[in-house]
Amino acid sequence: KRKIIIDTDPGQDDAVAILLALASPDEIEVLGITAVAGNVPLTLTEKNARIVCELAGMPLTRVFAGCDSPLKRSLVTAEHVHGKTGLDGPVLPDPIMPLQDQHAVDFIIETLRSEPAGSITLCPLGPLTNIATAFKNAPDTIEKVCEIVLMGGAYFEVGNITPTAEFNIYVDPEAADIVFRAGVPIVVMPLDVTHKALVTPERNNAFRAIGNKVGIAVAEMTEFFERYDKEKYGSIGAPLHDPCVTAYLIRPEIFSGRHINVEIETSSPLTMGMTVADWWRVTNRPANATFIKEIDTDAFFALLTERLARL
Numbered sequence: 001k002r003k004i005i006i007d008t009d010p011g012q013d014d015a016v017a018i019l020l021a022l023a024s025p026d027e028i029e030v031l032g033i034t035a036v037a038g039n040v041p042l043t044l045t046e047k048n049a050r051i052v053c054e055l056a057g058m059p060l061t062r063v064f065a066g067c068d069s070p071l072k073r074s075l076v077t078a079e080h081v082h083g084k085t086g087l088d089g090p091v092l093p094d095p096i097m098p099l100q101d102q103h104a105v106d107f108i109i110e111t112l113r114s115e116p117a118g119s120i121t122l123c124p125l126g127p128l129t130n131i132a133t134a135f136k137n138a139p140d141t142i143e144k145v146c147e148i149v150l151m152g153g154a155y156f157e158v159g160n161i162t163p164t165a166e167f168n169i170y171v172d173p174e175a176a177d178i179v180f181r182a183g184v185p186i187v188v189m190p191l192d193v194t195h196k197a198l199v200t201p202e203r204n205n206a207f208r209a210i211g212n213k214v215g216i217a218v219a220e221m222t223e224f225f226e227r228y229d230k231e232k233y234g235s236i237g238a239p240l241h242d243p244c245v246t247a248y249l250i251r252p253e254i255f256s257g258r259h260i261n262v263e264i265e266t267s268s269p270l271t272m273g274m275t276v277a278d279w280w281r282v283t284n285r286p287a288n289a290t291f292i293k294e295i296d297t298d299a300f301f302a303l304l305t306e307r308l309a310r311l
């Protein structure tokens with residue numbers, strides 16, 4: 001069973017990723033959820049994280065607020081995709097559960113220090129600001145991390161916020177650079193795989209047909225979220241980017257990719273935040289990440305629907 005910290009900027013797809021983790025206690029123990037600024041500002045992402053925990057019926061989950069802006073840049077947000085609240089679509093009540101007092105970065109550091117080496121998996125679903133700040137402030141924690149499984153980047157699918165950059169990496173490329181150089185085992189879910197995890201009308205009907213509060217809310221979230229991708233990419237439905245991360249923790253065998261070198265562009269204005277992935281191994285640069293490219297989409301949606309029905 002994996003002990004995880006979910007670092008997130010909800011976001012409808014973040015919400016589904018969190019719900020999948022909370023619905024899977026046999027495989028995953030969620031030690032805490034750390035919010036970061038990304039899709040929307042921090043005050044909304046931490047609130048949305050609590051809304052999602054309450055939707056799951058798990059108000060005792062600890063939610064921490066972290067960094068409100070990237071390491072060296074001004075925050076870029078994505079209301080054009082996720083709506084004004086970040087979680088547009090369903091009407092969900094304001095959360096009653098409290099936000100923890102501790103800063104998310106301190107929680108990450110304290111948790112990594114207090115657990116045996118190799119026992120905690122970090123699951124970043126947004127810009128990497130909190131994780132990079134923890135690694136910068138407490139380098140001793142880096143070797144304690146078991147693995148980082150993150151959503152971010154793109155190679156063959158190039159970009160979704162600039163022609164060459166994916167949103168999470170673009171928002172804080174310096175943070176991503178720190179994380180990709182840290183020497184921790186990394187599994188990356190880039191757009192190359194997440195653009196295959198599309199919610200078709202049939203799959204959305206299956207969420208709704210679960211009939212519980214969660215299934216209906218998820219159907220309403222993806223109905224909102226799909227507008228952007230349908231208009232922009234002519235996509236058949238919403239891409240469930242972030243749930244690829246939590247699905248990987250439960251069923252790694254439904255994903256495949258390559259262990260390769262991935263580096264982050266932090267200086268060229270034209271390609272800022274690009275994940276330069278040596279997919280064809282044309283350099284001698286050391287492999288630092290497993291870059292996922294394929295997914296068994298039917299197995300992924302079957303897992304998701306089955307788990308959401310448990311909440």
Ligand code: BDR
Nearest residue numbers: 011013014125167168241
């Ligand atoms: C990523 O950016 C956000 O908009 C999504 O939540 C996802 O984490 C996709 O590029």
Ligand code: CA
Nearest residue numbers: 011014125126
């Ligand atoms: Ca996200």
